[in-house]
Amino acid sequence: MNLKSLLPIALFACLTCYGQSHVMDIQTNKIGVPVPKTMYGLFFEDINYAADGGLYGELVKNRSFEFPQHFMGWKTFGNVELKDDGPFKRCPHYAELSYPGHNERRTGIQNEGYFGIGVLKGEDYRFSVWAKAPQGSAKIRIQLIDESSMEDRQEFTSEDLNITSSEWKKYEIVIKSPRTDNKSNLRIYLVGNSTVDLEHVSLFPVNTFKNRPNGMRRDLGQALADEHPGVLRFPGGCIVEGTELATRYQWKNTIGPVENRPINENRWEFTFDNRFFPDYFQSFGLGFFEYFQLAEDIGAEPLPVLNVGMVCQYQNWEKESAHVPVNDLNPYIQDCLDLIQFANGDTTTVWGKKRAEMGHPAPFNLKMIAVGNEQWGDFYFKRLEPFVKAIKKAYPKIQIVGSSGPDPDGKNFEAGWNAMRKLKADLVDEHFYRNETWFLSHGLRYESYDRKGPKVFAGEYACHETGKKWNHFEASLYEAAFMTDLERNADMVYLSSYAPLFAHIEGWQWRPDLIWFDNVRMFKSCSYYVQQMYAMNKGTNVLPMKMDGKFIAGQDGQDGLFASSVYDKDTRTVIVKVINTYNAPQSVSLNLLGMKSGKDAATITLTSKDMDAENTLDNPEKIIPVNGSATTINGAKCSVINDELPAKTFRLYKIKR
Numbered sequence: 001m002n003l004k005s006l007l008p009i010a011l012f013a014c015l016t017c018y019g020q021s022h023v024m025d026i027q028t029n030k031i032g033v034p035v036p037k038t039m040y041g042l043f044f045e046d047i048n049y050a051a052d053g054g055l056y057g058e059l060v061k062n063r064s065f066e067f068p069q070h071f072m073g074w075k076t077f078g079n080v081e082l083k084d085d086g087p088f089k090r091c092p093h094y095a096e097l098s099y100p101g102h103n104e105r106r107t108g109i110q111n112e113g114y115f116g117i118g119v120l121k122g123e124d125y126r127f128s129v130w131a132k133a134p135q136g137s138a139k140i141r142i143q144l145i146d147e148s149s150m151e152d153r154q155e156f157t158s159e160d161l162n163i164t165s166s167e168w169k170k171y172e173i174v175i176k177s178p179r180t181d182n183k184s185n186l187r188i189y190l191v192g193n194s195t196v197d198l199e200h201v202s203l204f205p206v207n208t209f210k211n212r213p214n215g216m217r218r219d220l221g222q223a224l225a226d227e228h229p230g231v232l233r234f235p236g237g238c239i240v241e242g243t244e245l246a247t248r249y250q251w252k253n254t255i256g257p258v259e260n261r262p263i264n265e266n267r268w269e270f271t272f273d274n275r276f277f278p279d280y281f282q283s284f285g286l287g288f289f290e291y292f293q294l295a296e297d298i299g300a301e302p303l304p305v306l307n308v309g310m311v312c313q314y315q316n317w318e319k320e321s322a323h324v325p326v327n328d329l330n331p332y333i334q335d336c337l338d339l340i341q342f343a344n345g346d347t348t349t350v351w352g353k354k355r356a357e358m359g360h361p362a363p364f365n366l367k368m369i370a371v372g373n374e375q376w377g378d379f380y381f382k383r384l385e386p387f388v389k390a391i392k393k394a395y396p397k398i399q400i401v402g403s404s405g406p407d408p409d410g411k412n413f414e415a416g417w418n419a420m421r422k423l424k425a426d427l428v429d430e431h432f433y434r435n436e437t438w439f440l441s442h443g444l445r446y447e448s449y450d451r452k453g454p455k456v457f458a459g460e461y462a463c464h465e466t467g468k469k470w471n472h473f474e475a476s477l478y479e480a481a482f483m484t485d486l487e488r489n490a491d492m493v494y495l496s497s498y499a500p501l502f503a504h505i506e507g508w509q510w511r512p513d514l515i516w517f518d519n520v521r522m523f524k525s526c527s528y529y530v531q532q533m534y535a536m537n538k539g540t541n542v543l544p545m546k547m548d549g550k551f552i553a554g555q556d557g558q559d560g561l562f563a564s565s566v567y568d569k570d571t572r573t574v575i576v577k578v579i580n581t582y583n584a585p586q587s588v589s590l591n592l593l594g595m596k597s598g599k600d601a602a603t604i605t606l607t608s609k610d611m612d613a614e615n616t617l618d619n620p621e622k623i624i625p626v627n628g629s630a631t632t633i634n635g636a637k638c639s640v641i642n643d644e645l646p647a648k649t650f651r652l653y654k655i656k657r
């Protein structure tokens with residue numbers, strides 16, 4: 001290429017519009033505010049079978065027979081009795097299998113898993129059980145079966161296990177699955193006449209994410225890591241609050257040996273009467289220790305959310321008496337203080353010691369805590385106050401995240417922000433599940449925020465057209481457009497996360513969601529890829545970028561274009577994100593002011609001709625980011641990229657200095 005002949009063109013582009021192009025000026029030498037490492041994160045809640053039946057590796061439902069209907073999830077046959085004097089105080093129930101009275105009969109139990117038990121061909125699964133044989137010895141047969149099979153035999157694996165003691169003991173065997181099956185069942189039956197007692201019956205993939213015992217389903221854990229999240233908010237969401245105080249999330253019930261963690265109802269079991277799931281409980285196998293460890297494994301800052309002494313306000317509308325009286329909040333406040341000690345305290349402290357006993361003597365380095373999930377009004381403000389005082393007194397460096405309620409504007413929202421300012425919360429959690437028009441018209445949301453008060457956590461958001469479409473490409477495009485504003489306002493917005501994160505294809509209550517799965521497969525939504533494109537290209541500092549002297553946020557005359565740019569000091573790369581939300585292709589010229597010898601740009605493009613298109617289990621990569629390149633023209637005044645951006649496209653340009 002003859003560079004000299006291109007010089008006048010590049011120079012012209014730096015001075016004025018390039019033909020019909022939209023000329024965007026990026027000041028590559030004006031390194032702006034840092035982009036927080038935590039900026040793009042994840043919000044995990046056990047909704048849509050995200051934990052039990054999803055990310056958490058356990059394949060057996062109701063493994064400890066503690067559901068209120070004690071054999072829910074199990075079929076029993078022959079002579080099976082429920083007992084309640086088991087070895088685990090907080091999970092006392094177990095199943096006793098005895099001789100059914102005739103050699104031709106059988107006694108056993110069969111678990112249906114979560115919409116079936118998913119196993120993969122060639123993978124190892126660890127079956128474990130706490131058992132005793134009152135007569136001193138007994139034998140059980142453990143099978144993975146396909147009940148609908150037309151083949152000779154229903155079982156496709158079968159192993160015998162000898163129970164060798166009249167005392168409770170843990171037994172384990174590893175089973176290799178000869179096939180992939182999305183909907184198998186686990187069948188256990190008595191061989192011989194001797195009685196056997198079974199407690200905490202578990203089937204777990206040996207290969208969990210990062211090979212953690214009691215760990216996460218590998219593919220789902222990896223999907224989280226691949227998103228490169230800066231923060232992991234957990235465990236909810238409304239499950240933090242509970243329908244009444246007794247069913248709120250209590251982190252202390254979720255640590256220690258899994259066999260002794262009491263179950264809790266999952267409020268998503270019955271929240272929506274058009275999709276309710278009577279078998280949805282929280283086993284707490286994925287508890288606070290595991291959440292902290294997961295955050296560490298995926299490189300994210302942990303952000304636990306604790307109950308503020310309030311139940312779900314939606315389910316207890318304006319009912320002061322449903323919440324804890326302000327004067328009785330001490331145990332709740334203590335839970336927060338103890339949690340900070342559990343995460344950060346040294347191993348000589350009460351709670352630090354418990355963390356060490358669970359296998360993590362080093363602190364988890366907790367920096368933030370959210371008190372209250374999606375609370376609003378005076379109910380909340382007066383309860384939050386003593387929490388803030390106590391936490392700041394004991395741990396002045398811990399940042400406190402408060403809530404601005406369920407809406408992104410309006411009376412409650414304004415009151416929430418005012419109260420958070422007064423209380424000196426460090427961050428305010430905003431939630432917005434809104435439609436496409438809202439996202440397109442909020443590209444300048446954070447410019448006007450008061451920089452002096454708390455920072456923003458855009459903690460739950462997703463774009464959807466209620467009742468119409470879910471997880472379609474167009475919604476993700478408008479999220480990408482909106483996110484240019486998060487990026488531009490990195491001095492104000494410290495954290496953000498799409499919500500909800502996971503959904504079982506058969507067990508969802510809420511959509512859209514970032515990642516969908518069945519028992520053996522998964523797919524990432526278009527929104528996942530948008531989040532990933534931002535998170536992997538967040539750079540280190542914001543760069544000023546404007547078109548005709550205005551922020552590029554779909555403003556009048558901007559033809560539905562949105563854009564932002566950052567610099568990555570570590571790799572000396574300018575990263576420009578441009579979103580064309582318009583129905584037609586548009587020419588853009590990126591003037592890289594202050595740069596004269598930029599390398600050709602590497603591009604990443606997410607686009608689709610069909611706005612309603614979405615990824616699916618059968619076609620998981622229908623819409624994915626595609627790598628490409630764009631020529632950088634180095635002129636006397638600046639480097640320029642001229643590009644034609646297809647209609648409805650998110651494109652990211654990376655230009656190395």
Ligand code: AHR
Pocket residue numbers: 045047236237238239373374406431460499500510
């Ligand atoms: O993400 C689903 C729910 O939306 C969360 O539990 C709650 O915080 C919000 O209302």
